[in-house]
Amino acid sequence: MSSNPAEKIEKPKLPKRIPRCLDKGQIESLLLHLDCYSWFNDLEAKRNKAIIRTFLYTGVRLNELLKLKTTSINFEASEIIIYEGKGSKDRIIPIHPDLMLYLKAYQDVKKIPTEYFFSSIRSDKPLTENNLYRIIKKIRSKTKFHFSPHQLRHTFGKLSIEGNLNPFKLQRIMGHSSIETTQIYVYVSDNNLKESFQKINFG
Template identity: 40%
Template structure:
């Protein structure tokens, strides 16, 4: 059977049996198709150790892959080849044993309090054709800032997932892992104001954030347009994920402990959360001021 046909079967298996997200399936398909095209293979019989090594070597040297890109292809192909071996399409997983480059440790990018407030104020005062649009856009960016959720998690939010009365968000996270995030008083008021405008337009779509003209869930394309407009107007460059990083940093600066923050962020490993300790100069400064000799005079 042609390898592209087997790729389709693999993606179907990964989605419906393993329950992987659409984004993961899309990444699998794109990366494996790139391997098929660049390595000029039509069947699994065409694959050998030399072709796999050449693919990674060319990617690193000729295509100037970053370490993260290299690792993404590595993890995708190792899963695909494992599946192929298990189903008798391939004798050996030729990716196993290939060396992985080290990923340079970089601190998460975040915004200052002033920059974050400027973004929210700009969004709330941005000229829009309808009040619903202004309040929806402000609610979306505020949810990133005050709850620290991922973009995909925001699009998955339904009306049932948002409990304003008890001030909680029910999140369907990465890998179908669920968690509950408390809502601050300020965010609760912002979401409540958006819901009033939504009710006036008689939206019945189950998605929490909806389109203005259509009774459908808000889209990634729509969010990109909003972010672009607010960036240009405020003069502050940001992406939704930067707002998530900003939430984490500001929470630490406000005194939140790492364990609680890790739960709110949905991190599998608390080590991921501790990166934000290094990113927050204010947090480190406040900790340093607790040195027992700090208050001694000389």
């Protein structure tokens, strides 16, 4: 009977599909074109800048962003509360200081109070999925590369791991039911190991 303790360790499962993430150059291009685009008015510009950055800085799912209510954002505590996310579970996401600037800027120019934080610029109706993809399509016409809300979510996960965020904390922020899902971003981050290794000077 084997007494090797290593045999009892369960090997990590490789992800079936490596998620596509934006690289740093694409992120810079995306934000540049987002900020320089000629939006209809100041309200639309500030709303759209806040929307894209919310995806990028929090990793929220598309339907979670659309359901965000004004009361879900606690500016004083720097937190976003996701009510009934995937699996009907609530969770709290910390607001990055850079994102906070854009959320406040949008909130300050809203002339009418709205139940949903991201709403139409002409009424108090919530933003729809079609509305959101029209915004993304306009930016994609300038960036010349494809991106989606889900890719921005993946990008958040990858950058969080590269920033040394604990995977278990990332699991809570992203609302994953299993840590195995979160570990996908460890594999994505590992893809940069070869490039980093080649820069090491052994001389």
